[in-house]
Amino acid sequence: MIRTRFAPSPTGMLHIGGVRTALYSWLYAKRHGGVFILRIEDTDRERSTDEATRVILEGMEWLGLHADEGPFYQSQRMERYREVLEQLLAQGHAYRCYCTKEELDAMRVRQLEAKQKPRYDGTCRHRTEPRPGVDPVIRFKNPLEGVVVVEDEIHGNVRFDNAELDDLIIARSDGSPTYNFCVVVDDMDMNITHVIRGDDHLNNTPRQINMLLALGARPPRYAHVPMILGADGAKLSKRHGAVSVLQYRDDGYLPEALLNYLVRLGWSHGDQEIFTLEEMIRLFDIKDVNKSASTFNPDKLLWLNQQHIMRSTPEHLVKHLKPQLAALGIDVDDDAKLAAVAKSQQERAKTLKEMAQNSVFFFREPAAYDEKAAKKHLTQDSLTPLQEAAERLAGLTSWTAQSIHETIQSLATELSLALGKVAQPIRVAVSGGSVSPPIDVTLEVLGRQTTLERLRRAIDFIAANQQ
RNA sequence: GCUCCCAUCGUCUAGAGGCCUAGGACACAGCCCUCUCAAGGCUGCGACGAGGGUUCGAAUCCCUCUGGGAGCGCCA
DSSP, X not given: OXXXXXXXXXXXXXXXXXXXXXXXXXHHHHHTTOEEEEEEOOOOTXXXXXXXXXXXXXXXXXXXXXXSEEEEEGGGOHHHHHHHHHHHHHTTSEEEEOOOHHHHHHXXXXXXXXXXXXXXXOGGXXXXXXXXXXXXXXXXXXXXXXXXXXXXXXXXXXXXXXXXXXXXEXXXXXXXXXXXXXXXXXXXXTTXXXXXXXXXXXXXXXXXXXXXXXXXXXXXXXXXXXXXXXXXXXXXXXGGTOOOHHHHHHTTOOHHHHHHHHHTSSOOOTTOOOXXXXXXXXXXXXXXXXXXXXXXXXXXXXXXXXXXXXXXXXXXXXXXXXHHHHHTTOOOOOHHHHHHHHXXXXXXXXXXXXXXXXXXXXXXXXXXXXHHHHHHHSSGGGHHHHHHHHHHHHTOSSXXXXXXXXXXXXXXXXXXXXXXXXXXXXXXXXXXXXXXXXXXXXXXXXXXXXXXXXXXXXXHHHHHHHO
């Protein structure tokens, strides 16, 4: 049974880099009928925040990356870590180190100056007596010789010399366990079979393998996925506008579109660009993931969002459109009308937010006409077409896009006008601007009464402007 | 500095020795379609980092260099 996990730490906002790792882990588990686990790595009580935890939980929920087990919190497993710490100490795989921070800092400076890699020199390895006045940390006794081979699903075999590694701290002087140690204990206890994470962790892996081995556990399979870089080529962070994943929700992105974008960053299936969630699960394989880092491209995400909007059912769009309309102060319960609006707009909106903004006129009379649009289309010349249109539309027996279209079309023909000369004034009259779905569809969705009211108002507007 | 990773259009990628005058997508430009905006169609622009090998033949294999990234915390 395949068991994967996503283990974010709530010290920063969950951003797209994290989401992609989560997605890969989730897809891998789903693809193989395995289990996906969510684990919150909050051992750093200083920097962890409830807000960040909330974003992780809410983000995963919004994306639909549901965990089969968890969320587990490392902060609630302290007892277990202490137990394993004791075990390591008792077995001689770990020792107490009484070197002070000041001594360690000095050592680091010295090594850096000597152009060496900064690392702990093992001073306390053989210390038998405590040092008065110093609360010791606990270090893992890393093997001094030999090599560790990380058999990575993406990078292949990566070899590390134990001589390059030092004895890392696994418990702070206050007794609390550190990240690299907790990860090892958790992955072991939770029977994780595949660790899928960012390749910034590749360097930590040999130490983790050594600890696993010391604990008598069998290391999991590893897959270090390439990172997502900012436009400047550096690791994604706040200064790249690496915003919370929830920002994408608020900006009107469909979760499946974001997932689609992310899955294609570092992975591909021939020339296919658009994937449904089902296709991702069926086609994704960790072995097909690229080795090289990639750069986030907002334009392509936007395009994919539009593609997914176009392919969605109106009903699905309604679910995501409602909050966007609500943000504009429009609370509508008429799902049928909302669906009709979504359907009319889905081919011309890149985001749901944009769709909402462009759909306000369906629910609320425009406060004012767009100045340029009014100047161009609500003119003396359009008075007759508008009046005629109002009259004929008022007399229609059935209010459908087709009958409306025929009415406007024949009106234009009779007046020897291009269709645009009739349609545009009507568009401005009912929507307030020069952009909307096809005029027949727009009027149909708007309804006869509202249409006639707004035509009337536009006619009055032109008349008033004349004087 | 040391260790590790990576290297095809501006960006995401296809390519696993001959199918490559390197394909697709986003973006950009032009044209077509058209009641607006879109969508769609067509065309254009545009890349194998450099140098050595191996081979009849290399984007594909090997080496060196260069460039980029990551790690080297009592952060995760």
